Amino acid sequence: MTDSLPPIQTTARDDAVLKALAGFVRQEALGPGEKLPTERILAERLKVSRNTVREALTRWEGLGLVERRQGSGTYLKAAVSPDMLHMPLTLAGGNDFAGLMRTLEIRRALEAEAAALCAVRAGKAEIAEIERKLDIMEEAFHARAGMSSEEDWEFHQSIYRASGNPLFEQIISAMHELFHRFWEHPLGVRDFGHASFPYHRTIFDCIAAHDPEGARAEALKLIATVEDDLKRGAANLKLSDRR
Amino acid sequence: MTDSLPPIQTTARDDAVLKALAGFVRQEALGPGEKLPTERILAERLKVSRNTVREALTRWEGLGLVERRQGSGTYLKAAVSPDMLHMPLTLAGGNDFAGLMRTLEIRRALEAEAAALCAVRAGKAEIAEIERKLDIMEEAFHARAGMSSEEDWEFHQSIYRASGNPLFEQIISAMHELFHRFWEHPLGVRDFGHASFPYHRTIFDCIAAHDPEGARAEALKLIATVEDDLKRGAANLKLSDRR
DNA sequence: GTGCAGAAATTGGTTGGACCATTGAACCAC
């Protein structure tokens, strides 16, 4: 009965500051790396206290939009537009085996969908770019007799980009980052990722052939090999009783 | 109650504040909804200024971990542990039709995977809970001759919870929120979501039968009906040239 | 003029104190 009576909004200083700042960035066409006005100037221009400006900037910093360097200034870290939507995720206990497996389940879902979408939408240029990254990766693999995480990652990124939906790259990138933050040298498993190598080309073949279901299936196989590697690592971990 | 809050070290004050607070929450076993010490008390106990406490809490607020209510206090909104990992995502341009379709592609991937995982992992208790939510939803549907977004959402949430991976609920919830922020009464499409109704029970049947691939397929069908509704809405929008 | 060390200005980080706006509980008349 008393629906459609949302709480009213009287004050929202720091939100207003962020809105104004987003408009400023847009108007000045500022891009990543560029410096934005000092806190003192913002406070003066916006007619708010420096404290309020700081709270607003703290929010942006927490979202990774901005970087503050004491003595130097505040710099944009990413593109910013007035109609951004924020989706902060917190993963409790992400530095143990179970946490890693949880992120991998998300990645499995997204990786498969991205590969399928890519197979549908990728044009000639995108397919050529993916193949280029694939060649680089395979060359690195043979030269160093093992997976090169850098080149491997670039190959996957090219697929996300060709999916036509930037959200895939954003979300998977975030998980990729916290994946590597805690498991830089994954669990002492030798040849980590080795088993995933052949599937990179099979995925590409399906994409090039515009076969979405095939691409999805191959992507699932690839993730399955990574999960196996992780499980081996967990077994190792149990033996050595680390952590 | 507010013991065990020793003063903190030097440098990186606000991070240290958050660390101390996380430890405090852990020690006092505070859960969602509970109130934590006032800013003034925190400032005094931690031997930092109230502004520093506020910057730290602003960060947590931005991450959705905490809610501040003026005149009342600061309350936990989610479980918090010292070893959390944060993954803030900012999505550019989500309030137009193309943006909505992009979020729906992500949701399609996750919804399908969550349903499949749920079919594998859900125990008797989880299945009973899902069926309870389904019954409530169906009852509301027949009573009001249309989809009830509230009950519908609760049904889906129960599936995410039963998937055994809280990330599904976190990510999809975030997208669900921004979905409704801009399209509260979706696009003037009458009977929005009507077509999705039957698939709720077919999904449940597959889950109850522990049939992951069936659940995945039905979930994909459900999302497809939502996409169709959205496309119809976009067509309406073009006619009226709103926005 | 060049190069470099030290001074000075700039800028984010922190502090303490003050006041405002909202909330919620206690209290009071009716």
Add this chain to the structure above:
DNA sequence: GTGGTTCAATGGTCCAACCAATTTCTGCAC
């Protein structure tokens, strides 16, 4: 009970400093 009023508690904002890291300028030695 119901509906106001008062009042203390609490988050929100503001101000005016000062600290610490960085950058820029200055002036001296060469």
